[in-house]
Every structure is written in C-alpha cells, then in structure tokens.
Amino acid sequence: MSAANTLQGRVALITGASRGIGRAIAQRLASAGATVVVTARSVDQSAEFPGTLAETVSLIEQNGGKAIALRADIESVEDLETLVPRTVEAAGRLDILVNNAGIAHYARVEDMPLETFDLTVQHYLRAPFILCQKAIPVMREQGAGWIVNIGSVTAQRPIQPWGDWERLGGATIYAAIKLALNRFSQGLAAELEHDNIAVNVVGPSTAISTPGADRFTPEDYPTEPVEYLTETVLAMSHLPAAERTGLITHSLHFPYREKLPVYSLDGKEQLPPPQIPEYAHPDI
Numbered sequence: 461m462s463a464a465n466t467l468q469g470r471v472a473l474i475t476g477a478s479r480g481i482g483r484a485i486a487q488r489l490a491s492a493g494a495t496v497v498v499t500a501r502s503v504d505q506s507a508e509f510p511g512t513l514a515e516t517v518s519l520i521e522q523n524g525g526k527a528i529a530l531r532a533d534i535e536s537v538e539d540l541e542t543l544v545p546r547t548v549e550a551a552g553r554l555d556i557l558v559n560n561a562g563i564a565h566y567a568r569v570e571d572m573p574l575e576t577f578d579l580t581v582q583h584y585l586r587a588p589f590i591l592c593q594k595a596i597p598v599m600r601e602q603g604a605g606w607i608v609n610i611g612s613v614t615a616q617r618p619i620q621p622w623g624d625w626e627r628l629g630g631a632t633i634y635a636a637i638k639l640a641l642n643r644f645s646q647g648l649a650a651e652l653e654h655d656n657i658a659v660n661v662v663g664p665s666t667a668i669s670t671p672g673a674d675r676f677t678p679e680d681y682p683t684e685p686v687e688y689l690t691e692t693v694l695a696m697s698h699l700p701a702a703e704r705t706g707l708i709t710h711s712l713h714f715p716y717r718e719k720l721p722v723y724s725l726d727g728k729e730q731l732p733p734p735q736i737p738e739y740a741h742p743d744i
Contacts, residue, residue, distance in 0.1 A: 464727055466698050468493035471551040473544070475499050475534060475591070476561025479511025480670030481610065481686060484725055485558055486516055488690035489697065490525030491727035494556065497547045499532040523726045534561045534587040535579070544594035553602060556697045557595045559588035560610040566630035577633055584637045585644065592648060596657065604656045606697045607648070611663030611708065615639040616741045638663075642708050649706035658705040660696040664689055665712035665740055688712050688734050691722040710744050712736055 472489045476482040477498035486496045504514045513529040520527040528550050532539040547554050562583035565576045588609055599605025614635035618626040625631075642661055649659035669683040689711035695718070696704065712734040715722050722731045 464491070464493060466492045466694070467556070470555040470698075471495045471497065471547070471553050472556035472558060472697070473497045473499070473547045473554055473591075473595075474558040474560060475532070475543075475587070477516050478502075478513045479509060479516075481668060481689065482558075482560040483511065483516045483519070484686045484690050485560060485693050486527065487520055487523070487525075487725040488687075488694055488723075488727070489556065489558075490520045490527060491523060491723075491725065492694055494697075495526040495528070495551050496520065497528045497530055497551055497554075499530050499543065500561070501531065501533045503529045503531050535582055537590065540587055540590040541594060543591065544598060548598060554595055554598050555602065555604070556606045556608070557591060558608045558610065558693065558697075559591060561587065564634050566634060568628070568630050569632055571630075572633060580633055580637050584634070585640055588641065589644070592659075596652065596655075599657050600655045604700070605652075605658070607645075607657065607659045608693050608696045609641055609645045609659070609661050610693075611642055611645075611661040611710075612638040613663055613665060613667075613710065613741055613744065615642055615663070616743050619741070646706050646708070649701075653701050653705055656701045658696065658699065658701040660705060660707045660709060662689060662692045662696060662709050662711065662714075665710040665744060666737060668711075682737070682739075684712060685731070687724060687731055688715055688722055690725060691715060691720060695720060712740070713744050 472494045474486045477486045478500035486498050490496045498513050498516050500513050504512050517527040517529050532543045614631050615638040645659050645661045667683045668686050692711050692714045716734045
C-alpha cells in the first residue's frame, strides 16, 4: 500500500464529491489517511445524475476511512461563505481544499444564453474564489495548507487545422474560464508561498468518463482511468509550498514525468505506469 499515512491527521474538503472525479478524489485522499469532508447539493438524493454523498461516505467507510457529508450548493453565495467554517466545526480543522464541483454547459458563443455564461463563471471561478478566500486564514493560522483546483485540458489552445469539435463543440466559454482558473491559481500561489500554502491545478490529460462529462464526450473518444488524476491530486496535497506550488499539472503527464507510482482509489493496488497517448495535446 502506498502513501497510507501521508495525510494522517489532515482534513480535506472536496466539493462536488457525490460522484465522478470528486468522489474518486475523496476516496484516494481518505485512503492516504485524511478525514474527508465531501459536499454536493444534496446528501442523499440526486435529481439529474446517479450518485449521492451518502454513497461516497459509505464507500470510504467500507475501506476504513473517515468521511463527513455536508450539503452545499456552489450556486449559493451563502453556502459557499459558510462551508469552510462548517467544515472546521465538523472536522476540527481544514488542511486541503479541492475545488472540483461544477457542471459544464457547452454552447457556441452566439447560442449561449447569458445565464449559462454566468453559471459557468460561478461554478468554475467565483466558487473557487470564495472558498479560497475563506480557507486562507484558517490554513495560515495552522501554518500550512494545500489548495488544488481541478482544471481541464480544454484550457489549452485549440489545435489547427480545426475539426468539428473545435467548430461546433461549444467548449469556448468553458475552456476560457478554465484558463482563467489556471492563471488565478498561479497568481494565488505567488501570494501564498510565504504562508506555506500551496496552490496547484490538476486536470485530465485527455478525458475521464463521468456522469456529467459523458454528455459531451463523443462515443468513440477514448477515456483515461480516473486513478491517474487522483494520484496527482494526492501528490499536490502534502509537500511544503516551497517545494511544490504554482503548477498546472495533468493526470497522465505528471506521474509519467515524475515517475510517480499510481495506486487504486483504496490505495491497495499499484496500477501500470501511465502512457501518454498520441492524441494528447502537444502543449501539455
């Protein structure tokens, strides 16, 4: 078993953890010893996609981990502003913040309603901004902290010659906000380095199959296992800021370059080393 006690005694807050990438991150950090506080709009029901916070907590506890479910809607400023204090109240501290929550809405610029644009900004930039603001004083007082923002390969330039996906896929606004999140994270890393608070971005190298993302992923498009991303998130969640901060990392590329062993979500099985597919973005 790898990194079984790396996060022992630490508390991690993961947003959007009722399914998909958020749930997987929560499972991996818990298997590394963290108490994980998982959030979503509802604890025990989901109107749109399968998966609940209650199920996430159950999976973690079945593996011997510790998890606490807190309801929070990232579209509610009140929920966002109170989430960090509620986390500290429930778990005693906050060491790691993973900004993962968000539902992508794709549409070409000329077709996108303004409310969809605003919602994209809310999910992927405003919510992380508010949660970071609330987490920073807590982490500073504790003497250390780790912020991991979940990015996207779409933040890279569209490769020419453009195909149907670039012309018709509708990812322009989502990609632009994810690029803004990258710059926000790098600037925040500079601001917080001397406070020993690390800020990094982790995104998929290609595509990861999740209930939300599958709506926009072509049926024949190959996807990567989520474990490479979760291991990269873990790697961003324990070293001092002086050693690892301000990075824009990707799930296959970071463990490949760092020769980082990758483990299953329960931390018990080592996976094969990552292979970078030919279709991966050349700028990563």
